[in-house]
Amino acid sequence: MRCDPKAFRAGRANFIGAKFGPSAFFIDAAFGDEAFFDQSSFDAHPSFAYATFGDGASFTGADFGSWTSFHYTTFGDGANFNGTTFRGPTTFNGTAFGGGASFDSALFKGSVMFIGDPKPNENADVRIQRHRRLWEYRRIGPDRFQSISFESARFESGADFSSRTFDSVINFANALFFRPPIFHNASNVAQIDFSGTRIKFAHSGERQWTSDSTIPIRLRALRKIAEETKNHDLERDLFVEERNAERGVYWRQFVKELKAVSITEKPRVMGRLLTHCLWIVVLFGYGALADYGRRFERPLAWLVLSVFIFHSGYASILSPLRQKADPANKDYYDQAVWMLALGNAVPFVGHHSIDAGIKKSLYCPCDVCGERAPIPPLGVQVLAIVQNVVSIALIFFFGLAMRNYFKIK
Numbered sequence: 001m002r003c004d005p006k007a008f009r010a011g012r013a014n015f016i017g018a019k020f021g022p023s024a025f026f027i028d029a030a031f032g033d034e035a036f037f038d039q040s041s042f043d044a045h046p047s048f049a050y051a052t053f054g055d056g057a058s059f060t061g062a063d064f065g066s067w068t069s070f071h072y073t074t075f076g077d078g079a080n081f082n083g084t085t086f087r088g089p090t091t092f093n094g095t096a097f098g099g100g101a102s103f104d105s106a107l108f109k110g111s112v113m114f115i116g117d118p119k120p121n122e123n124a125d126v127r128i129q130r131h132r133r134l135w136e137y138r139r140i141g142p143d144r145f146q147s148i149s150f151e152s153a154r155f156e157s158g159a160d161f162s163s164r165t166f167d168s169v170i171n172f173a174n175a176l177f178f179r180p181p182i183f184h185n186a187s188n189v190a191q192i193d194f195s196g197t198r199i200k201f202a203h204s205g206e207r208q209w210t211s212d213s214t215i216p217i218r219l220r221a222l223r224k225i226a227e228e229t230k231n232h233d234l235e236r237d238l239f240v241e242e243r244n245a246e247r248g249v250y251w252r253q254f255v256k257e258l259k260a261v262s263i264t265e266k267p268r269v270m271g272r273l274l275t276h277c278l279w280i281v282v283l284f285g286y287g288a289l290a291d292y293g294r295r296f297e298r299p300l301a302w303l304v305l306s307v308f309i310f311h312s313g314y315a316s317i318l319s320p321l322r323q324k325a326d327p328a329n330k331d332y333y334d335q336a337v338w339m340l341a342l343g344n345a346v347p348f349v350g351h352h353s354i355d356a357g358i359k360k361s362l363y364c365p366c367d368v369c370g371e372r373a374p375i376p377p378l379g380v381q382v383l384a385i386v387q388n389v390v391s392i393a394l395i396f397f398f399g400l401a402m403r404n405y406f407k408i409k
Contacts (some may be wrong), residue, residue, distance in 0.1 A: 015040050022065070026051050028127055033076065037062050041332065043349075044088070048073050050127040052134060055098065059084050066110065070095050072117075072142065074131050081106050089157075093117070094142035096135055101148040111157040116143040116164040150175050155201070158182070166191040178203050180218035180241075189225045194234045201245050208244055211252040215245045240292045247280050274306075290397035293404050299397035303345065306394065310387045311341035317379040318362065323366035336362050344387040347395060 013035040022043040033054035039061045047069040055076035062081070066088025084103070088110040094117040120128055120142060135141045145164055149171040159177060162184040174196040181199070183189060199222060201215045202208050219242040226235035254273040261269055291298045306380035315322075315338050325333045336358050343354055354362075356374075363374035376384070 005315050013037075020046065023047075031057065034058070042068070045051055045069075047071075050131070052131070053079065056080075063087070064090065072128065072131060074134055074138075074140070075101060076138065077103075086110060086112060094120070096131070096138075096140045096142050097145060097148055098138060098140055099146040101146075103153050104149055104151045106150070106153045108153070108157065108159065109156045111159070112155065112165065113160045115162050117161055118143040118163050118165075145170055155179070155181065161185075161186060172197050176200075180215060180222055182218060183221065183225060190228050192225065192229060194226060194229060194231050197234060199234070199238060199241065200238055201241060209248045211248045212245075213249050216242050216249060219245060236294065240294070243283065247276075247283070250276055251280075289394065290401065293397065293400045296398050296401035297395040299401065303391065303394040303398070306387065307341050307345050310344065310383060311338060314340050314380060317377055317383065321363065321365055321377075325361075327344070329361070329365070333361065333365070339382075341387075344384050345391050347388055347392045370374050 012033070013031050016036050018040040020040065020042045022045055024042055024046045025116055026046075026048045027050055029048070029051045031051065031053045032055040035053055035058070037057075037059045040059070041063040042065050043072065044065040045067045046064055047072040049069045050073065051070075052074045053076055056078045057075055058080040060080050061083045064087060065083045068086055068088065068090040070090070070092045072094040073092070074096045075098055077100050077364070079097055079101040083103045083106065085107045086109060090108065090110060090112045093113050093115045094280075095114070120132065131142075140146065143163060143165055145166050145168075147168040147170075151171050152174045153172075153176075154176070155177045156179075158179045159181040162182055163186065164183075165187040166189065168191060170192045172192060172194050177197070178201075180201060183192075199219075199243045201210055201219070216319075216394045219238050223235050223238045223242070226232075226238060249274075254269060254276060258266060258269045258273060286292055289299060289302055315334075318337060322330070322333050322337075339354060340362065359376075360374045363376055363380075
């Protein structure tokens with residue numbers, strides 16, 4: 001068997017697949033290059049606070065329990081946390097990363113903090129002093145990111161990247177946030193790549209509702225970053241999330257105000273609350289039919305489906321007249337009903353696309369009208385108006401989605 005001549009060189013740590021119980025402390029430890037913790041697992045309260053790593057530190061596929069600390073840890077180039085799971089609150093506050101750090105496909109089940117320290121205390125203890133010398137040597141620091149990747153990472157709770165300076169591209173492509181991340185006092189935010197990033201304020205399957213007024217504030221701050229990076233798709237999505245978050249915030253405010261005002265003021269506040277409820281209904285319908293103008297496939301699919309829905313309505317209303325038609329003309333009558341449904345799916349066309357003879361066959365089977373012009377039953381007239389209105393709205397939503405997709409700001 002051939003042995004790796006570097007496997008046991010000084011400073012190299014190999015904990016691949018190791019299992020650690022609770023409170024595994026590597027506080028103030030000093031690792032050389034290529035420290036391996038791949039596929040290792042940690043119970044609660046693991047800590048690498050103030051530790052130092054050389055280049056190539058690897059935690060690929062590791063599993064950390066709750067309350068994990070990398071507080072003021074220093075990494076060389078190429079730190080790798082790809083596919084790592086963090087099951088509880090995790091802190092990387094003041095952590096210094098060299099170039100090429102990677103958290104691709106990492107899973108953060110608890111909140112995570114990457115808060116930078118722009119001005120470490122000059123009178124800090126010897127551990128900070130030691131790190132300071134290392135930061136100067138490597139030209140890194142606890143206040144900045146060089147190049148770091150969170151591609152396809154999943155953040156299930158809050159994520160805080162405040163007080164960091166982004167010296168190079170920070171990759172969040174295809175990342176998923178279930179709480180709006182925080183970039184308070186961050187610098188060079190134009191370096192952030194949010195391509196394909198999804199930012200929500202609730203988990204999938206949860207009720208999309210919040211009364212936390214900080215959520216819209218965070219979403220507005222993220223919209224500003226998206227605007228600065230010219231990420232129009234993300235800016236649009238954040239605006240939609242902001243509007244949805246405001247529903248619960250305004251509801252709580254109106255209900256609170258309604259309880260506090262005098263009885264003479266209650267009608268005014270109640271009117272505002274009812275108006276807000278109407279907007280909630282409108283937003284729900286807009287989301288269901290058009291995905292808030294983000295996708296043209298949804299209104300197009302609804303338009304096609306509406307033909308079948310309204311055809312069922314026409315067939316039900318005209319069923320008594322169909323019974324009067326000659327048995328030999330039943331198939332012809334059914335085709336005419338389909339033509340009615342298809343014609344009214346095109347706004348402003350409707351009955352104009354149907355030949356007068358076909359109208360007479362529809363509304364006057366067996367010539368029950370005589371010489372009089374055929375008049376559609378009242379139910380057909382009402383349903384035709386409704387179908388035209390629905391078709392106009394769906395075609396408008398289709399055009400709006402196309403316009404939003406190709407919109408250049």
